[in-house]
Amino acid sequence: MAAIHAFFRYVQAQTPERLLMLQRILSIPLKKTGKPAVAYLTTEELEVILNQPDRKTPAGRRDLLLLTVLYDSGARVQELIDLLVRDIRFTQPATITLKGKGRKVRHVPLMSRTAVLLKDYLEERRLTAADRSDYPLFFNSRRQKLTRAGVSYIINKYVKVVKEQNTILLPNKVSPHVFRHTKAMHLLQANVNLVYIRDFLGHSSVTTSEIYSRADARMKRLALEQAYSPTVIDDVPAWQDDQDLLTWLQKICQ
Numbered sequence: 001m002a003a004i005h006a007f008f009r010y011v012q013a014q015t016p017e018r019l020l021m022l023q024r025i026l027s028i029p030l031k032k033t034g035k036p037a038v039a040y041l042t043t044e045e046l047e048v049i050l051n052q053p054d055r056k057t058p059a060g061r062r063d064l065l066l067l068t069v070l071y072d073s074g075a076r077v078q079e080l081i082d083l084l085v086r087d088i089r090f091t092q093p094a095t096i097t098l099k100g101k102g103r104k105v106r107h108v109p110l111m112s113r114t115a116v117l118l119k120d121y122l123e124e125r126r127l128t129a130a131d132r133s134d135y136p137l138f139f140n141s142r143r144q145k146l147t148r149a150g151v152s153y154i155i156n157k158y159v160k161v162v163k164e165q166n167t168i169l170l171p172n173k174v175s176p177h178v179f180r181h182t183k184a185m186h187l188l189q190a191n192v193n194l195v196y197i198r199d200f201l202g203h204s205s206v207t208t209s210e211i212y213s214r215a216d217a218r219m220k221r222l223a224l225e226q227a228y229s230p231t232v233i234d235d236v237p238a239w240q241d242d243q244d245l246l247t248w249l250q251k252i253c254q
Contacts, residue, residue, distance in 0.1 A: 001030050038211055039171045040181040046071065048168050052158035058124065063154050065117050066138055070151075070176060072114045073098065074183040074201050077176035081146045086133040088118055100202040108200060151176050184212045 005026055012022040041049070050067055054060035070080055079098040087097040094115035095107045110118070122128050127135055136145035152175065159174045171178065180201065187197050198209045 001028065004028075005030075038181050038185075039173065039175075039178050040185045041171070041174070041178060043186070045168055045170055046182060048162050049158055049170075049174075052161050061121065061124070062138065063158070065121050066146075066151070066154060067158075067179070068114050068117060069096070069110075070179045071183055072111055073108045074180050075108075076100065076180060077148050077151050080176070081136070081138065081148065081151060083137040084133065085122065085127050085135050085137055088122070088137070090115060090119065094118075098202065104202055106199070106202050148176070155179075181212070184209070188212050 005028075008022050008025050012019055012026075015022075050064065050071075053064040053067070055064060066080070069075070069083075070077075073080075073096050075083075075096075075098050079100055082099055083096070089095045089097070089107075094110045094112070096110055097105060097107055099105050126132070127137075138146045140146055140150060155174060155176060159170060162168065162170060184197055184201055187200065188194070194206050194209045194212075197203075197212070198206045201209065203209050
């Protein structure tokens with residue numbers, strides 16, 4: 001229906017004499033579909049996944065850094081693969097520059113441990129030279145920047161290992177965007193204001209960020225517990241000692 005609407009909006013500009021018929025076509029409503037719940041990882045689930053890459057190998061260290069930056073920066077997968085060496089700044093506080101939708105640029109602070117991993121990675125890959133500032137931060141064996149499919153493959157590789165171990169229950173699908181949702185949920189659970197989460201994720205409106213407050217079941221439960229007023233007293237009265245009640249019950253039986 002979306003494609004049909006787009007086509008007939010074009011047609012009505014080309015054939016205005018058929019405007020009435022075209023307007024009837026454009027008035028056909030789109031089908032309402034359910035919106036899936038926001039998928040995210042708990043702290044324990046995230047930790048298990050980050051413990052999977054083999055830190056003894058260069059590929060494992062790169063994968064660990066990729067997963068860490070993906071979570072720590074809350075970057076979209078395209079923002080991650082577009083990262084250049086020049087986008088990393090180690091002066092305190094360490095930041096990373098992300099180029100998002102609509103050519104919007106935002107500077108995201110990094111945790112100190114992530115900054116250390118980045119420094120070690122740049123030195124290991126010999127990316128600290130000035131003439132390599134325009135090199136992609138993450139690249140494959142052909143020295144080309146990773147693709148969306150490449151990032152998904154890396155994530156799925158470690159998620160599969162975790163599921164085979166059967167030590168913790170992960171969401172059915174762990175995509176690169178799940179790491180972005182995870183960062184947003186963890187910020188919200190740490191009582192970070194939605195306005196700051198909006199700026200951190202690069203949302204155009206705080207309304208977009210509100211999906212996380214609606215999705216957090218733990219925060220809903222805490223809010224309900226704080227607003228809960230007990231309606232049952234601790235000591236239940238012994239009805240056997242109420243003579244008036246017993247007399248009334250006996251009259252009913254008669």
